Amino acid sequence: MALMVETSPETTLHPAAPTTLAETGLTLDLLIQLVVKTLHFAGELTGSELAARLGLNFPVIEPAIDDLIRQHHCQIVGGAMVGRASYRYRITDSGRSRAMLFLEDNHYVGIAPVPVAEYVRYMKTFRSTMSVKATRARIREAFSHLVLSDHVLDQLGPAINARHSMFVYGPPGNGKTVISQAIRNVLEGEIAIPFAIEVEGSIVRIFDPVVHEPIALPNHGHQLDGGPRRDARWITCRRPMVMVGGELRLESLDLHRNAGFYRAPIQTVANGGVLVIDDFGRQQCTPRELLNRWIVPLESRIDFLTLTSGQKIELPFDVLVVFATNLQPSSLVDEAFLRRIQYKIFAQGPSRAEFASIFENCCRQEGIAFDPVVVDYLIATWHQARNIALRGCHPRDLIKQALALAEYLDRPRELTPELIDGACYGYFVHEEPSLQESA
Numbered sequence: 001m002a003l004m005v006e007t008s009p010e011t012t013l014h015p016a017a018p019t020t021l022a023e024t025g026l027t028l029d030l031l032i033q034l035v036v037k038t039l040h041f042a043g044e045l046t047g048s049e050l051a052a053r054l055g056l057n058f059p060v061i062e063p064a065i066d067d068l069i070r071q072h073h074c075q076i077v078g079g080a081m082v083g084r085a086s087y088r089y090r091i092t093d094s095g096r097s098r099a100m101l102f103l104e105d106n107h108y109v110g111i112a113p114v115p116v117a118e119y120v121r122y123m124k125t126f127r128s129t130m131s132v133k134a135t136r137a138r139i140r141e142a143f144s145h146l147v148l149s150d151h152v153l154d155q156l157g158p159a160i161n162a163r164h165s166m167f168v169y170g171p172p173g174n175g176k177t178v179i180s181q182a183i184r185n186v187l188e189g190e191i192a193i194p195f196a197i198e199v200e201g202s203i204v205r206i207f208d209p210v211v212h213e214p215i216a217l218p219n220h221g222h223q224l225d226g227g228p229r230r231d232a233r234w235i236t237c238r239r240p241m242v243m244v245g246g247e248l249r250l251e252s253l254d255l256h257r258n259a260g261f262y263r264a265p266i267q268t269v270a271n272g273g274v275l276v277i278d279d280f281g282r283q284q285c286t287p288r289e290l291l292n293r294w295i296v297p298l299e300s301r302i303d304f305l306t307l308t309s310g311q312k313i314e315l316p317f318d319v320l321v322v323f324a325t326n327l328q329p330s331s332l333v334d335e336a337f338l339r340r341i342q343y344k345i346f347a348q349g350p351s352r353a354e355f356a357s358i359f360e361n362c363c364r365q366e367g368i369a370f371d372p373v374v375v376d377y378l379i380a381t382w383h384q385a386r387n388i389a390l391r392g393c394h395p396r397d398l399i400k401q402a403l404a405l406a407e408y409l410d411r412p413r414e415l416t417p418e419l420i421d422g423a424c425y426g427y428f429v430h431e432e433p434s435l436q437e438s439a
Helices: 028-042 047-054 058-070 093-105 116-129 136-142 150-162 176-186 287-294 335-340 352-366 372-384 394-408 417-427
Strands: 004-008 012-015 044-046 074-079 087-091 166-169 190-194 196-199 202-205 234-238 241-244 256-258 261-263 274-277 302-306 312-316 320-325 343-346
Touching (some): 012 116, 028 058, 087 093, 116 312, 150 176, 176 241, 176 274, 352 372
Parallel strands (some): 166 320, 166 343, 202 261
Antiparallel strands (some): 004 012
């Protein structure tokens, strides 16, 4: 494995580029497969272009090219006289036949994988180097866009520092989801994500362009200057956040094989970041099944996955799992599971002052004037008179409905008691006595 190098002065660890095939940790046979499949789809590439598509320096892939040339599976068809990296390489007919055989078994084409042992070592280094330090000031800064009580904020800080799983629970509409999402704001720094890892010849894709957010970093050298270089098989990203809801199935927590290679499960994709299980208790698997699957990883920080061959592999489980639910945790799982999810954070309804602050923030976001008289009218006429509990989502939802009504009536974008009444009539459920049909 190449030495670890720090590529951002403060926060990012990124592996150094390997300079030989041995340093990649990959076999020559696997590299030959990747080279011939890449040439099969491209037809013709320079050595530098081919190396870039595999995320490796040209001297690393040169032995694979030499082997293919000896077997007449590719040939040199031109290039400048400045080294073999500038030569143009073209696949032959026999090379295409060999590529088709490889593709029948495995369709993976692209950046070369990283050995699983190297990924495990990186995550151990990352865990020891990128420790979370959530101070009270840092917590208040990270959650400054939300109106939360000091009690809730002071519960979140220790839970995040512990890097342990947590329940965020409470009545619907009080911001459990946005609280869970904001936890990532506390996780400083970046992380290097491998495009794929290799396990005993099998390839598992890790990088997910839907989840991972790449970060552009300054170039620290190139192939010709001999300076420090990053391993292009890894991509520097923000700390990930994966959110799943009622669509979650138990199968999502295991390796999924398609077209001859595997896709990593959601907890592996979220490594180094946050995994939010939203609406916990409403998944297509039961809470007990889900927590039985994770009962060991939540404590050991090691996940055990199974290949289709039956072989088990160990991967890091370095993810902060947040279970967000509007159900009572004790109604979902038993005491043994609650013990393993050590932090329980109650997202209570806002006080009257907090409700007004949320209302003011929502007015600011909509670009309209805030009038405390309108808030007092809303609370007195609707919440108090009809015994409707204050919810953190009410200001946002009612303001949007009131403004939609104003647009429909061709009125100015401003809040009035009349518009608030119209919004509330369309928003809250009215329990009317059932009409009995006459006999």
